[in-house]
Amino acid sequence: MAEKLVARKDVPVELTWNLEDLYPNEEEMLKDLERAMNVAKQIEATYRGKLNSPEKIAACVTEYQKVHETIYLAESYAELAQSVDYQDQHLQELAGKVGLECAKYRACLSFIDVEIGQCDESMIREAAKLNARNAGYLKKILLDKPHQLTPEAEKALAALGQTFGTPYEIYNVAKLGDMTFPEFEVDGKQYPLGYSLFEDDYEYEENTAVRRGAFAAFSKKLTDYLNVTATAYNAQVKYEKTMADLRGFDSVFDYLLHDQMVSRELYDRQIDVIMEQLAPHMRKYAKLLQKVHGLDKMTYADLKLPLDPGYSPSVTLADAKDYVLKGLSVMGEEYGAMLKEALESRWVDFAQNLGKSTGGFCASPYGTHSYILLNWNGRMSDVFTLAHELGHAGHFKLCNAAQSLFDTDVSRYFVESPSTMNEVLMAKYLLKTSEDKRFRRWVIANMIGNTYYHNFVTHLLEAAYQREVYKIIDQGGSVQADTLNEIMRSVLTKFWGDAVELTEGAELTWMRQPHYYMGLYSYTYSAGLTIATQVAERIDAEGMPAVEDWKRVLTAGATLAPVEFAREAGVDVTTDEPLKKTIEWIGNMIDELWRLS
Ligand SMILES: [Zn+2]
Secondary structure, three states, rough: OOOOOEEEHHHHHHHHHOOOHHOOOOHHHHHHHHHHHHHHHHHHHHHHHOOOOOOHHHHHHHHHHHHHHHHHHHHHHHHHHOOOOOOOOHHHHHHHHHHHHHHHHHHHHHHHHHHHHOHHHHHHHHHHHHHHHHHHHHHHHHHHHOOOOOOHHHHHHHHHHHHHHHHEEEEEEHHHHHOOOOOOOEOOOOOOHHHHHHHHHHHHOOHHHHHHHHHHHHHHHHOOOOHHHHHHHHHHHHHHHHHHHHHOOOOOOHHHHHHHOOOOOHHHHHHHHHHHHOOOOOOHHHHHHHHHOOOOOOOOOHHOOOOOOOOOOOOOOOHHHHHHHHOHHHHHHHHHHHHHHHHOOOOOOOOOOOOOOOOEEEHHHHOHHHHHHHHOOOEHHHHHHHHHHHHHHHHHHHHHHOOOOHOOOOHHHOOHHHHHHHHHHHHHHHHHHHHOOHHHHHHHHHHHHHHHHHHHHHHHHHHHHHHHHHHHHOOOOOOOOOHHHHHHHHHHHHHHHOEEOOOOOOOEEEEOHHHOOOOOOOOHHHHHHHHHHHHHHHHHHHHHHHHHHHHHHHHHHOOHHHHHHHHHHOOOOOHHHHHHHHHHHHHHHHHHHHHHH
């Protein structure tokens, strides 16, 4: 058990991020928000019902973009302030208040998209020529235009907008609100259980009886919520299918891939190739875990076990910063300067305190620097998390500086590339720093057991399952708990084969991820890491020319579709070669683990 957490007010200031870089104080933020709200109302009064010339469209979008920047900053300020202390009532109220204003703002200006979409294509193209910074935004409207409905229908859908989020709300309420876990007993001893306690602790627990006992107790509780979760999920996918039909897409897949600018071929290949070719390597990894831990059998409940639980190098914050600076120094001086600034000028909130959001994230408000939330534990694995989040910061520093706000909304397909690439670079660096067998094994095991497992196994198996669900939905069918369990079980069986026994409850894995309420999200994790792995290899082999290509591609933001993005970085994802090479790389690392064990 970790040390007792302190209150936010008792955290040393150097461990916190500096929100004053956003606004000197809350009052200034609120004043700015109020000003922006007034501007939004003026935009509405000036342009609603009057977007009938290229000049007016261009002027409107320019004003819209400017006010949107302010709204984004104010919203970020409130959300970031709240994220480090959910127990602070005042910050809760502030976030609530700002959130409400932002919702009003969106309702006020939602006419812009709709009305421009109703204009002639030629008029929109003319408008795009008038201001290059609006071009991406208007291009997106042109892409969506064939799928737009009549103004009345769009208005009706917008009015119903909030209810469309209900399935996800039900999922969250069931999972985070209603679901409470009783203690479970192993060998006469009682253990507390909770959702994150299970996913963050027990899945990694070294004691086999406790680990498997926790899995059984966790699964039993999930079963109580089986039908409600399946019903919510069925409502979600049926809604998506209805939207796909209404908007004239050939299939629900095309509808969901439309925003990502990804073809069905690219999507299918990612799933097919990994299911086929990564599986043998991961079975070998599972066998290694079984051997190292001396397990009677390898079960689904044992897969998250660290290879060497007794060995977790600890690291001071000062050393961690040093590791990151050195590990990522291959990225060049300019990038190094950004890292230094991030670490020294309080972009990062390292503290652990009561009421703070768990895990880590990077937020990159437009017009200022990124903010990184971490819960620093002093473990070497935290260095990887830090490098990961700094990857996002580096990406958005480059693209926010080069692109207009609306052109920084990058495709999910590669949003995790810069972050996971930093993890790969860190691992490569650490392997060069030491010949110690156990340390090297830990570094590789951390990559396989965390980075690659998370992106290439956990999320990919979700993606394979999800594809089967959508196939049924696309044919006009619906899904119930039994069907979902069956699909999950067959995907897991196909991947793990005889190497892993599917513990009872493994088939419920589909109940655990919120990603299913976010469209075709799960498969993108492995897509991003495929690009990252290949670019990291290129940087290793070629040095600065590859780094320069990478930095240039990062500045492009959303102006490049995924295929172009990868191509500019020297990776051709229109073929399966990058993916096959990445799988081979993973396979080699697993072989190396066998040699070191
Ligand atoms: Zn990330």
